[in-house]
Amino acid sequence: MTDLTKLSAVDLAGLVATGETSAVEVTQAHLDRIGAVDERVHAFLHVDTEGALAAARAVDERRAAGEELGPLAGVPVAVKDVLTTKGVPTTVGSKILEGWRPPYDSTIVERLRAAGTVMLGKTNMDEFAMGSSTEYSAYGPTRNPWDTDRIPGGSGGGSAAALAAYEAPLSIGSDTGGSIRQPGAVTGTVGAKPTYGGTSRYGLVAFSSSLDTPGPCARNVLDAALLHQVIGGHDPRDSTSIPAPVPDVVGAARLGASGDLTGVKLGVVTEFTGEGAEPGVMAAFRESVEALAKLGAEIVEISCPHFRYALPAYYLIAPSECSSNLARFDGVRFGLRVGDDGNRSLEEVMSLTREAGFGPEVKRRIMIGTYALSSGYYDAYYGQAQKVRTLITRDFTTAFEQVDALISPTTPFVAFPIGARTSDPYQMYLADLFTIPTNLYGGPAISVPCGLSDGLPVGLQIMAPTMADDRMYRVAAALESSVGTFTPPAL
Amino acid sequence: MTTTLPAYDEVVARWEPVIGLETHVELGTNTKMWCGCPTDFGGEPNTRVCPVCLGLPGSLPVANKAAIEATIRIGLALNCSIAEWCRFARKNYFYPDMPKNFQISQYDEPLCFDGYLDVEVNGELVRIGIERVHLEEDTGKTLHVGGATGRIHGATESLVDYNRAGIPLVEIVTKPIPGTGALAPEVARAYVAELRDVIRSLGVSDVRMEEGSLRCDVNTSLNRPGEEWGTRTETKNVNSLRSVERAVRSEMLRQASVLDAGGRITQETRHFHEDTGDTTPGRSKETATDYRYFPEPDLVPLAPDTAWVAELKAALPELPRLRRKRIQQDWGLSDLDMQSVVNAGAVELIEATVAAGATPAAARKWWLGELSRRANETGVELADVGATPAQVAELQGLVDAGKLNDKLARTVLEGVVAGEGSPTEIMTNRNLEVVSDTGALTAAVDEAIAANPDVADKVRSGKVAAAGALVGAVMKTTRGQADAKTVRELILERLGA
Numbered sequence A: 001m002t003d004l005t006k007l008s009a010v011d012l013a014g015l016v017a018t019g020e021t022s023a024v025e026v027t028q029a030h031l032d033r034i035g036a037v038d039e040r041v042h043a044f045l046h047v048d049t050e051g052a053l054a055a056a057r058a059v060d061e062r063r064a065a066g067e068e069l070g071p072l073a074g075v076p077v078a079v080k081d082v083l084t085t086k087g088v089p090t091t092v093g094s095k096i097l098e099g100w101r102p103p104y105d106s107t108i109v110e111r112l113r114a115a116g117t118v119m120l121g122k123t124n125m126d127e128f129a130m131g132s133s134t135e136y137s138a139y140g141p142t143r144n145p146w147d148t149d150r151i152p153g154g155s156g157g158g159s160a161a162a163l164a165a166y167e168a169p170l171s172i173g174s175d176t177g178g179s180i181r182q183p184g185a186v187t188g189t190v191g192a193k194p195t196y197g198g199t200s201r202y203g204l205v206a207f208s209s210s211l212d213t214p215g216p217c218a219r220n221v222l223d224a225a226l227l228h229q230v231i232g233g234h235d236p237r238d239s240t241s242i243p244a245p246v247p248d249v250v251g252a253a254r255l256g257a258s259g260d261l262t263g264v265k266l267g268v269v270t271e272f273t274g275e276g277a278e279p280g281v282m283a284a285f286r287e288s289v290e291a292l293a294k295l296g297a298e299i300v301e302i303s304c305p306h307f308r309y310a311l312p313a314y315y316l317i318a319p320s321e322c323s324s325n326l327a328r329f330d331g332v333r334f335g336l337r338v339g340d341d342g343n344r345s346l347e348e349v350m351s352l353t354r355e356a357g358f359g360p361e362v363k364r365r366i367m368i369g370t371y372a373l374s375s376g377y378y379d380a381y382y383g384q385a386q387k388v389r390t391l392i393t394r395d396f397t398t399a400f401e402q403v404d405a406l407i408s409p410t411t412p413f414v415a416f417p418i419g420a421r422t423s424d425p426y427q428m429y430l431a432d433l434f435t436i437p438t439n440l441y442g443g444p445a446i447s448v449p450c451g452l453s454d455g456l457p458v459g460l461q462i463m464a465p466t467m468a469d470d471r472m473y474r475v476a477a478a479l480e481s482s483v484g485t486f487t488p489p490a491l
Numbered sequence B: 001m002t003t004t005l006p007a008y009d010e011v012v013a014r015w016e017p018v019i020g021l022e023t024h025v026e027l028g029t030n031t032k033m034w035c036g037c038p039t040d041f042g043g044e045p046n047t048r049v050c051p052v053c054l055g056l057p058g059s060l061p062v063a064n065k066a067a068i069e070a071t072i073r074i075g076l077a078l079n080c081s082i083a084e085w086c087r088f089a090r091k092n093y094f095y096p097d098m099p100k101n102f103q104i105s106q107y108d109e110p111l112c113f114d115g116y117l118d119v120e121v122n123g124e125l126v127r128i129g130i131e132r133v134h135l136e137e138d139t140g141k142t143l144h145v146g147g148a149t150g151r152i153h154g155a156t157e158s159l160v161d162y163n164r165a166g167i168p169l170v171e172i173v174t175k176p177i178p179g180t181g182a183l184a185p186e187v188a189r190a191y192v193a194e195l196r197d198v199i200r201s202l203g204v205s206d207v208r209m210e211e212g213s214l215r216c217d218v219n220t221s222l223n224r225p226g227e228e229w230g231t232r233t234e235t236k237n238v239n240s241l242r243s244v245e246r247a248v249r250s251e252m253l254r255q256a257s258v259l260d261a262g263g264r265i266t267q268e269t270r271h272f273h274e275d276t277g278d279t280t281p282g283r284s285k286e287t288a289t290d291y292r293y294f295p296e297p298d299l300v301p302l303a304p305d306t307a308w309v310a311e312l313k314a315a316l317p318e319l320p321r322l323r324r325k326r327i328q329q330d331w332g333l334s335d336l337d338m339q340s341v342v343n344a345g346a347v348e349l350i351e352a353t354v355a356a357g358a359t360p361a362a363a364r365k366w367w368l369g370e371l372s373r374r375a376n377e378t379g380v381e382l383a384d385v386g387a388t389p390a391q392v393a394e395l396q397g398l399v400d401a402g403k404l405n406d407k408l409a410r411t412v413l414e415g416v417v418a419g420e421g422s423p424t425e426i427m428t429n430r431n432l433e434v435v436s437d438t439g440a441l442t443a444a445v446d447e448a449i450a451a452n453p454d455v456a457d458k459v460r461s462g463k464v465a466a467a468g469a470l471v472g473a474v475m476k477t478t479r480g481q482a483d484a485k486t487v488r489e490l491i492l493e494r495l496g497a
Ligand SMILES: [Zn+2]
Pocket: B032, B035, B036, B037, B048, B049, B050, B051, B052, B053, B054, B166
């Protein structure tokens, strides 16, 4: 009998649609797998067994009634705990929201339900999506299925690990500085950050509003494109949502899978291929560039001189926005409340709640952001960072006048051992060195597995112009057709 | 602290005031600023809320276009320039009645800026510069239960109602107003009154100060003639026209007494107390919150289409001050009479009554007389007294046609106010029409003469004044429906006097 958990989303949807298997069987297989391995992986913060089976039964009933099912109907999805799910706990990896059951669904989750996908549960993440290893989760780290002593990346380590551990064929992440792509790279999975505004942020618990972008994660490029198609598109509840149809990402992925990149011009970002990346990562990247050239792509070197300022600019903009976004967590209306013993003032209760509810990395960023926005410092920090953002955007638009897409390694290093970088925040921040510029620009980018370094996965990043998400799927699918997918050792 | 305050005219002889006003107006849009929740008053606490106006994690604001339109119209009516491009900003501070612990407001990019409003004080026009008009959101209301003060300190419980959270709020800020001298308090009052009328004429808010839909903060400073402006204080939440005037005056007196004694004014916010007319210090600006303003990343910039703005400008109603001038001329009223019409809030009502067919004099008589009296007695606004301009015009029509006399008309009006129906219906149903049938009247007169032979004799003998008693008797039998003058003539005729 086929192991349903090893199949792609496309194949699972096909089996459900033809009735060869039921959505309930597919769901149960994944729930069983979670039961078997998640103790070691800890990808999930909450498994919604009943909700998942009910959703699966509904799909089976619709099929039995002869209704037409969507392209992903009956396929299980794991959702990063940053998205609100009606009645299902949503913690954002933080103690401050422990036990909170939102009264509403995020737009992404609403669309997932409407498409007949089956939500298995909520995945682990760095608290408030601040981190690159999932070690900053208040509920303990997620482990990399390739080597459980190593990190699965972050902040969306849970969503990536769930795929690599075959606990789910699809998952949803959110990418503020690389939180979809970097976990994808270090777990050998595909992670796409759509164009900012291409996927709705309604119901995404905000970290940095001008950067946060929810997106799809999968084990192959076509699956990611199908999920992207389901969750993407305009949402009137998000003012920053782009009122345009989703680019034809599925068509592009299918086109790319033919392995022909003739006429496609790719720019290798000079600034990201020098020092900074591990030799093993660079080796895998170079080989992939060769492979892309063999597929017909024209490869050129492109300099983006302001990318080197992306990291410092990001670490002013994101904390500034977060310092304001996280102000609402005060124990008054929802979530944790500490010290409300009838003797303390409201201010004391709010302050004790925040002191107890937020972890050290979150506090660090709130403090940085509060400082950067203070009167007298605003121009020197937040204002200056916004200017850098403009310059980085200009680097991108200039580059895209010359090439169709930019490529680089996704992250400078492969999965590192748990605990290796927690004592030095800057070492942790470096994990997002190559992914951050895209967030500041707002364009789409995808990480696709491109090889191994000492038995650990390496990702290649493809960055495209805003609203040209289809372009990156074509290149990613082409590379995948050449280098194949990567399977971790059995857990 | 008790100090003897100097006399006002001495103060203004030595000191020149500079005032400034910040006014907040709750817009009367159907829905809130960032969500679809209803905005009407009342409702059980926390029933007019949703994830957005509760600031729940993940929720996002979407700007209410009607509120933006209303703000632009206010800006245009105040002769402002309208920004071609501007952004909302977050004003960050912790307070439990603010669901997100920041307020979405505007900072250095207001939607409307650099305008003016002309107001009339003692027959003179004073031009008040308008610095800016911007759009923001209202907060909820915190109720501190227990404790002696009702303030946050000492309370045993704090309850928050978020029904008002997210109501669109327009802030109108004047430029500093120097040079008004002794008239500063009156100028402040006249400005707020005029602003209220402008906003009401636009139909964008009911601007009721007593319900808090218009609130004022008053800035005051004093300087010696010819010297630099002094340090200003900001008196918060001054919530009636009379209080605006009193707050400026009281703060001028207080500052003068401090300065005269060689002291200095602290830049601070102060609270106005309706009962005493005094201000007391609030938060000092030197330890004030740093609001850490930055552009609101959840909203896209506002870029009102210039053609749309031009359309809104072309469709603005006549300004209240100009309209009043025109109406005063049309109705032939003296300045004093016009003032009483304005003070009674009767301009629109009279105008509508005239439009429905009454003469200006008659319309004014009803609205300023009987109906104003009734509104005062029952403590409602004149517009809510229970009679409509159409009904008043109809009533006057019945008087003009001789069907009602003045006394009967008042009775009918009572019926109208009581909701019994239209004046004609009430007249018919209650059988109140003037008895003009002389046959019926003659019978009533004969009856009165027969019933009062002594009085009749007196009249016959030339004591015409005694006829009053017979008139009274006739009026009584006709239940006041006869025309007294006609009755009197008939009696004298019958008695040959
Ligand atoms: Zn609401």
